[in-house]
Amino acid sequence: MKFNFIEGGVCAPAGFLASGVLAGIKKNSVKKDLALVFSERDCCAAGMFTKNVVKAEPVLITRDRVSPDNPCSRQIRGIVANSGNANACTGEEGRRNALRMTDSVEKELKVPAGSVLVCSTGVIGQQLNIDAVEKAVPSLAAGLGKNGNADARVAIMTTDTVYKECAVEFEIKGKKVRIGAMAKGSGMIHINMGTMLAFITTDADISQKMLYKALKTAGDATFNCVSVDGDTSTNDTLLILANGAAGNIPVTAENEDYGIFLEALTLLSTEMAKKIAGDGEGATHLIECNVEGAKSLESARVLAKSVISSSLVKAAFFGKDANWGRILCALGYSGELFNPRTVDLSFENSKGRVEVYHQGVPLDFDEEKAKVILSEQEVKIYVKMNEGTAKASAWGCDLTYDYVKINGDYRT
Secondary structure (H helix, E strand, O other), X not given: OOOEEOOOHHHOOOOEEEEEEOOOOOOOOXXXXXXXXXXXXXXXXXXXXXXXXXXXXHHHHHHHHOOOOOHHHHOEEEEEEEEOEOOOOOHHHHHHHHHHHHHHHHHHHOOOOOOEEEEEEOOOOOOOOHHHHXXXXXXXXXXXXXXXXXXHHHHOOOOOOOOEEEEEEEEEOOEEEEEEEEEEOOOOOOOOOOOOEEEXXXXXXXXXXXXXXXXXXXXXXXXXXXXXXOOOOOOOEEEEXXXXXXXXXXXXXXXXHHHHHHHHHHHHHHHHHHHHHHOOOOOOOEEEEEEEEEOOHHHHHHHHHHHHXXXXXXXXXXXXXXXXHHHHHHHHOOOOOOOHHHOEEEEEEOOEEEEEEEOOEEOOOOHHHHHHHHOOOEEEEEEEOOOOOEEEEEEEEOOOHHHHHHHHOOOO
């Protein structure tokens, strides 16, 4: 199957529009801070949410609206999202404000109540400036267009240094199908969800059951394998909307068409996960850990996640130090049982490959070559367990001085 990366992000699939405006949610803000993704026809929707016990009010509302038990989950029309305020730990007033966000968009667009999802990101524990949001909704709705992804992708950013966007095109039984995405995430990112906000759109005709299955499978292998700082946000939300505009034979079972859709979704999600990890707060390196030869897929994922979550591993990469002992240590406390005497370990990227550990024995490797490899922006760790056939990858970044600077005065 041929998959082509294309431009357009969330607007790439047929029938989807987007916009972004400056509402002024934070005082003296000059960056767009209110985004809208809209479908011209009803969508079925699915989502994955933070596992943090403390959940933001928008998370609770959106989770309910995309629940398979909610009839409205197959009649979703859009997502409204703000940056600058997380609307988390804000009580009943926070819930009312989140509902006012959706209500104002639904009324402006003349779509049914409950058909718009809501997300927020920013500072925790402060009430949202809902008056500013409501005042901006008319211009937000008026600005909807096929090129609106350019404004929307910026409006959801907080400490991100670059926008994160991707789209892929492929065919199902001769019908052109597209999947697009945008995300924000730079800090407060850890395994349990992987990003603070990620929105995926597709014109595929697929049932909600199969859509959720595909999202869960792809999300667990990608977004859920990212760690920047070990902190799982109160607002983590991964959403997918499918409007069926591609006109393909409906995907209602786990068949060949479903397999093609899942492969495309996983490809797109992998790219998005790497963009998030590579833009970690203060980061200078994208770290990819590939575990091969594990006993099971779950074991491989746990091992890979343990490595990229380690603060000491992250610090070593910042220092361009091939301190591979920290990687073995992180594997060892992952909770997975394995024989250290069967493990192989190496570093690799476009500058070459250096093996540092083989079958339980440290190798006499070229430190200078290792430093050259570790000086590149992207570095891959290869861990061969030699105990099975399962493999998995996880993504993280280095831990730098700037991470502390960014978060030391984030609220003020």
